[in-house]
Amino acid sequence: MHNNNNDLTLSAPLSGPVLSLRSVPDPVFASGAMGDGIAIDPLNNTLHAPCAGQVIQVARTGHAVTLRAANGAELLLHLGLDTVELQGEGFALLVEEGQQVNAGQPLLWVDLDYVAQHCRSLISLLILTNGEGFDLRHLPLSSVKVGEPLLHITPRANQAAQAQTQAHSSEQASARIKVAHRGGLHARPAALVRQTAEGFSSRSQLIFKDQSASCSSLMALMGLGIGEQDEVLVSCQGADCQEALQALLKTLGTALAADTHAATPAPAQIAHRPTEDGVLHGVCAAPGLVSGPLFRLNAIALPEDLGEHQPQAQRLALSAALDQVRRDIRHTLEQARQRRNQEEQDIFNAHLALLEDPTLLDASDAAIAQGRAATHAWSAAITEQCQVLQQLGNPLLAERANDLRDLQQQVLRALLGEAWHCDLPAGAIVAAEELTPSDLLQLSAQGVAGLCMAAGGATSHVAILARGKGLPCLVALGQEVLGIGNGQQVVLDADGGRLELAPDPRRIEQVQQTADSRRQRRQSQQQQAHASALTRDGQQIEVAANVASSEEAREAHQGGADGVGLLRTEFLFVDRHSAPDEVEQRQAYQAVLDAMGDKPVIIRTIDVGGDKQLDYLPLPVEANPVLGLRGIRLALARPELLDQQLRALLQVTPLQRCRVMLPMVTEVAELLQIRQRLDALAAELGLAQRPELGVMIEVPAAALMAEQLAEHADFLSIGTNDLSQYTLAMDRDHAGLAARVDALHPALLRLIAQTCAGAARHGRWVGVCGALACDPLATPVLIGLGVSELSVSPPQVGEIKDRVRQLDAAECRHLAQSLLNLPGAAAVRQACARHWPLHP
Missing domain, CATH: 2.70.70.10 (Glucose Permease (Domain IIA))
Structure with missing residues (x-):
């Protein structure tokens, strides 16, 4: 040597x-x-x-x-x-x-x-x-x-x-951690690992089952086949190895938000296909019922490559095509950022990382050096890596090969000078072997009604995007779907997992009537959204909106919201290298108040820590972050952050429309400490007025202490998402348990009932700002237990107000008590559907 x-x-x-x-x-x-x-x-x-x-x-x-x-x-x-x-x-x-x-x-x-x-x-x-x-x-x-x-x-x-x-550099750091991402280290989390590692000068690698991969290579990371809850060794060497290690541990140990929305099909849906004439059975990736003409979308096919191309010319062509596709993806990313669509951002950030992956680029370059055309070199490099992912025996990683095929098609189009085009009538149902994320965005813009795939999976990025766009989507239909003639009328019943190939005119009419009635009901709901939500016996329920920006607040106001029931102030603190100062915070909160006209705005103090970390707020890595230093606990540990936020909140006008809400409260002492601090800061600013101060009920201790908290709080608001997982001892991000974390469980309903009863003894109102407020099936139960405010996503305001108007509050109170004695969440849902049926 x-x-x-x-x-x-x-x-x-x-x-x-x-x-x-x-x-x-x-x-x-x-x-x-x-x-x-x-x-x-x-x-x-x-x-x-x-x-x-x-x-x-x-x-x-x-x-x-x-x-x-x-x-x-x-x-x-x-x-x-x-x-x-x-x-x-x-x-x-x-x-x-x-x-x-x-x-x-x-x-x-x-x-x-x-x-x-x-x-x-x-x-x-x-x-x-x-x-x-x-x-x-x-x-x-x-x-x-x-x-x-x-x-x-x-x-x-x-x-x-x-x-x-x-x-x-002799400095080294290493530690072991269990990977928290649902399905393991597939494209999006691997891209985050790579992105995190690139922020440091140290060299970093993951070691798993005695194989290692540099954190700079997305393909190498995915090639390790790391599954959810698998333990990996993270090793860093360099001057900033400790910082790099902590950042990577955080990235690996924090599940992606988008992962929690992926709908995993039940094994029975895949293993058993019922036989029915004229019907293809698949797996529901995005719900809905539509009819329309079916059209097939084909991938680009390349002619035979005879070789003997000039390598330099082919390298330049591939480089130009990659640059073009990067620009296109960055444009898509910017649009997703403007809409605050985190799922789309995660998906297309992963695509950008794949375009820069050394494994793909090196394989393409090696093939070009041997005289192959850029088109064929790139296509072969992608195909080879797809085979690697599909041979790992992990269904989720196999589905991520679809992201590689997306980039294969996009770069080929750029190399061949072909724009994406497909002449489709509005309302068409599109069939393909497997659609890609960029295909879906184009098809959605063209006004297609639904999507069918021969392959694919319900956890794919296309499925996530389809659900976000409200496009019914069936996957795993088999090759038969590709043999259907273009223009044939079909019915896509994604809810039932069925593609009906020969619907008679009566069936098509029925589907269209169902779609028309849903559309008309949505229009009617929207027309009535600005009116008060009164039950049939005259009880008023406030229907507010959960928002994370002044833009969302404006949308909520235009959509008829009675106020903001939850402003998540974390939007100001994340994705930056330093905390926002007092002036920036005050301007942001004022913008939300201005967007809401004369409606009240509930502003939750910063809720980070545990699994929601800030780059500029170094905290120890916690074995169980959702039980760690978060919410009000972090605010009390770092009082300078909370003081700055409270000062900004006290300076909005008019102050009487601003309400302050504290997250993760477990005892009265925490509330009293913040109230005293709020009073002191108001005195410093020369203010005689104080905003209302409320607490979130999101841990069982707070629900059990609701009467004592209500003595000192102006209102209570129940966060059913965290309350569910803490009560049921089930992580709502756990792939195998997420479906069982149901806030209609009788145990949750008992805690809600106790919260409302405790608040009533002191004349305080109770709201719900968790996901349960958005579920129309739960609306009568919540009203019956004593909730008087529901805070929902802005597009749902009209729907929930409409639901309230169909109900009799006295009947809700009578029937809700009987639900507390049922054996489980499924029984509660069945009883709700029987007592208060939803529109079809």
Whole structure:
């Protein structure tokens, strides 16, 4: 081994026949998802260091070692395939983590006979796991002996200095964490990991099941096949390694909000397809019932590539196409930001990260260097990575291959100079093998009525977008859907998982009547949205809106909201590097008050901490963040933040329209402490008036102490989302439990009843600002238990007001009490549907 100007020649760590990675019988290694390298079928029983370096990771089960060379190259030496399953039997480690080793030094010993009999293969690997910074040249060898030259590594231009600096930094940090993201480390969370790592100078990697991946490569991260709640080791090296580690731990340990909305189909829906003439059965990805003509959307097909293209011209063409697609995606992202659509932002941020992924770009460049056309090189690189994801055995990761196919099509269109076009009549139902997120946005803009896919899944990004757009969508219909003639009238019953291929005129008329009646009812609701919501016996219920900006407040006011029942002030504090000052906060709160005309506005003080972290507010990583330092607890721990916010709130005008609400209160002392602080700050500002001060009831302790809290609070507002998970001891972001976290559980209803009763003893009103307020089925129950204000999403104001007007409050009070004794949430829902049926 020699090291000259950071060039590095690696010597053979084992003796035996040399194999290319492509011939390794393991899809992750063979695809290059772990990185480039070489394989050896070993004839000796000791693994030697291919160069001098530091041992940065040793497998718990003794079958693999990772070294970092002086020039920053990270080398995984992996003995055998599936040897992790031997749990260390047959291996003996000869070095330990952190140790400096010389070239040729023995690293581990293996009992070749035992391991050969108990594992899939003895084929062993030498992998460069951070290949994005290096060029690797294979020496033409068919077999090798320990210590003979095997591979040559050269740092890329502009990478050498950085690699040298990082390699000389002796600072390291590592920690283990369980991955919180539903479905594991698929495209969106992997993109967040990559984005987080890029914010630091340190080199970071994840190690899982004794395989490692640089945090700079999205494909390598996804290629690890990390599942939800799998434990990974995060390793960082560099001057800011501690900061990088904490940021990565936060990213890995915090579930994406968008993940919590993904509807996972029940296994029975997929495993069992009923047989019915003239009907195709699939899985509901987005609900709805529509009829219309079916039209098929086809992907781009490429002609045969004869090769012998000029590499430089093809590289320039691919670079220009990638730039064009990046611009298009950034435009889409900006529109999503303006609409504050976080789900779309997450999806298209992941697409941007994929476009910059070194695994894809290197594979394309290598194919172009061999004379292939840019179109075919890019298409082949995508296809290869799709196969990797689909072979990992993880359905969610397999669905993420659809995001790669989206980028494949977009870049091909840019290379071929073809704009996205499909002549469709308004109201068409579109069928495709598998639609992509960019397809969906285009189709939605063209006014299609519904979507059908032969493949796809209910947890795909397309499904998330379809639900957000209100487009009925069926997936997993099978290839039959692609054989239906264009223009054929069909009925798409996504709620029932059915595509009816030959509906008679009566059925089409029935579907259209149902759609018309829903549309008319929505129009009627909207026309009446500005009127008061009075029950049939004259009780008024305020229907307010939950908002997170002055734009949403304006929408709520135009939609008939009686006020803002919850302003989430976190919108001012997140996605920035420093806290907003007092002036910025006051202007933002004033803008919300101005947008609401003469209506009241309830402003919740900052609710961060635990699982909602701020970059400029470093807090310890918590094992159980939803039970940690959050809400009012954080505000009391960092009083300067709360004081600044309270001062800003006290300066809005008119102050009597502003109400302040405290999150996560558990005892009276917390409320009294904030009231005293509010009084002191008002006195400092020379104010005689005080805003009303209320508390959120979102932990069981607050509900049980409602009477005592109501003595000192001006109002109570129930946050049913957190109250549900704390009462039922079920994480509402847990993939397997989310469907059971139902706020209509009798235990929740008992806490709501107790809250209302406690508040009534002191003449205080009670509102609900959680998701239960948005559920029309729950409206009569909440009114019956004593709730007098419902705060909902702005588009639902008219619907909930309409629901209130259909009810008799006295009857609601009589029937609601009987629901408290039912055995579970399902029984409550059935009783509600029987007592107070919804419109079809």
